[in-house]
Structure formats: structure tokens, C-alpha cells
């Protein structure tokens with residue numbers, strides 16, 4: 001039986017393919033700790049469950065609820081587990097990563113339990129009436145708040161937005177009793193690892209992103225962006241124009257119809273800064289722009305800007321950074 005927790009905030013922890021907590025975990029738990037007591041729910045068994053629970057406690061969960069996994073069915077096992085966890089701990093909010101799988105789970109959960117859902121939040125706070133989710137919308141031009149009038153608020157959190165550091169807790173884990181709902185679910189027939197991006201960090205959760213746009217002019221030109229990214233250990237992003245031109249594959253697209261990122265540092269190379277691009281990167285803590293057009297809109301949101309030809313600026317930047325490392 002789950003011991004009572006004061007002000008519980010439930011966090012759904014996703015696991016990476018190697019069974020370790022996904023990179024979103026630290027930020028979700030730190031966010032939960034700002035408004036209540038983080039309680040994690042994770043779907044795992046055996047040694048994976050034991051090591052994941054230890055790591056999740058180290059990242060700040062006061063209680064880890066371990067539910068049985070079912071890797072053959074998509075989303076529904078996680079919805080069943082989170083629904084059971086909600087019944088057990090009665091949380092004020094449920095924080096879920098704003099990943100493809102996380103959004104799927106959050107939406108199904110909200111529909112099933114008739115709870116309010118707030119999507120792609122960048123922050124959560126607490127007021128007199130409960131938990132409030134904050135969103136950065138229309139390319140960061142507006143800050144919007146949302147809250148539930150009744151029941152727990154389900155929040156999908158944009159990755160990398162938490163400033164707070166995790167506070168490690170002693171391991172306290174419990175097995176969660178889950179009654180499988182038997183709801184229709186897509187069946188997983190085969191799992192294949194996606195081609196690794198040369199060991200680079202995952203784009204959504206990277207702390208540094210170097211992104212290239214149409215200004216790089218060609219696939220060869222884009223390799224300059226990749227070299228700069230590798231010099232600083234960054235993930236590679238791109239504008240839609242660069243993707244459409246075939247300089248880089250679509251999973252690198254940042255923006256309204258690509259992924260949203262909130263890194264510590266975002267370097268935009270040959271990107272004009274259209275509103276649809278800004279929608280996906282405006283919450284970056286520091287933006288550096290390299291563009292030959294001094295009137296490019298990207299300079300309107302850049303903390304540091306270099307007006308110049310990227311083919312002259314970027315190689316010098318790489319050279320300077322490499323000299324600093326030597």
C-alpha cells in the first residue's frame with residue numbers, strides 16, 4: 001500500500017533503449033520538486049527496474065512506483081500504470097515528457113479519466129488554487145497560463161526547460177498494482193534502433209544546439225554546421241528550408257512543424273529567424289546568430305550576433321574553439 005505523500009506530483013519516467021531513465025527525467029523531477037513532492041512512475045521489471053529506481057531516486061523522486069512493462073503494446077500499458085498511480089497517490093498534477101510517446105500517453109489518460117491536459121508547458125508554478133502550467137506560444141511572443149478547474153492537471157513538459165538542479169533522495173520504491181484495462185492498443189511487431197546521429201546528443205534534450213539554415217547553400221555547406229556542433233558536443237538542428245533543400249534529414253527540423261528545443265545555448269547559422277522557426281527555439285537560454293544580413297529577424301532575439309559570411313565566420317570559430325581545448 002502506498003504511503004501518503006504530501007503535495008504529490010506524479011512524474012512519468014520514460015526509459016531509454018538501454019533501460020536507463022531518459023534524459024527528460026532530471027528536468028521533470030526538478031520541475032515537480034518546485035511545486036510539490038515528486039513521485040515517479042516507471043514501467044520496468046527485473047534488474048532494469050532496480051537500477052532505474054535507484055537512478056530515479058538519485059535524480060530527486062521521493063517515491064518510485066514500479067509498474068509491469070509490456071513492450072508488445074503501445075501507450076496503453078503506460079496509461080494503465082499512470083491511472084493506477086493517480087488512484088494510489090492522488091497527485092495534484094501529472095508531468096509527462098512532451099515526447100511522441102509522452103504526448104500519446106497524456107492524451108489518452110486525459111480522455112480516459114476526464115482530466116484537463118496542458119500541452120508543451122515550459123514551466124509549472126503553484127497559486128492559491130493549485131498547479132498552473134506556463135506555455136510559450138506564437139514563437140515566444142506570448143506567455144500563456146493554463147490550469148484545471150477540477151482534478152489533477154496533466155502536463156506535457158517541453159524538455160530542457162527546468163533551471164533547477166535535482167536533489168537526490170534515499171531510494172523508496174514500491175511495486176504498483178496495475179489492472180490491465182484491456183483497451184485496444186497498437187501491437188509492436190518489430191523494434192529497430194534508428195541510425196545513431198554519430199553519438200551526438202538527442203536534439204530535444206540537448207543543452208547545446210547548433211542549427212543550420214538555407215544560408216549554408218548546400219549539403220556540403222551544412223557539414224560546416226555539423227563540424228561546429230561536434231566541436232562543442234552539440235546536437236544538430238536545422239530550419240525547414242534546410243530540410244526541404246535536402247541538406248539534412250527531417251528529424252533535425254526545429255520549429256512549428258519540427259521539434260521544440262530549450263537548450264542553454266542555440267547557435268543559428270544562416271537562419272533568417274522566421275516566426276515558424278522561432279516557435280521551436282525561442283525559449284533557448286542564450287541565442288547566438290551568424291548571418292550576413294544585419295536586418296535578419298533572428299538578430300531580434302539573439303543575445304549575441306555575428307554579421308558576416310558564415311563560410312568565413314564558422315571555420316574561424318571552430319579553429320578558436322579547438323585551440324581552447326588543446
Ligand SMILES: Cc1cc2nc3c(=O)[nH]c(=O)nc-3n(C[C@H](O)[C@H](O)[C@H](O)COP(=O)(O)OP(=O)(O)OC[C@H]3O[C@@H](n4cnc5c(N)ncnc54)[C@H](O)[C@@H]3O)c2cc1C
Nearest residue numbers: 213214215239240241255256257258270272277292293310
Ligand atoms: C505552416 C508552416 C510551418 C513551418 N514550419 C517551420 C518549422 O518548423 N521550422 C522552420 O525552420 N521553418 C518553418 N517554416 C518555414 C519558415 O517560414 C521559413 O521559410 C524557414 O524557417 C526559413 O528557413 P531559413 O531561415 O533557413 O531560410 P531563409 O529564410 O531563406 O534564410 C536564410 C538566411 O541565411 C542568410 N545567409 C545566406 N547566405 C549566408 C552566408 N553566406 N552567411 C551567413 N548568412 C547567410 C540569409 O541572410 C538569410 O537570413 C514553416 C512555414 C509554414 C508556412
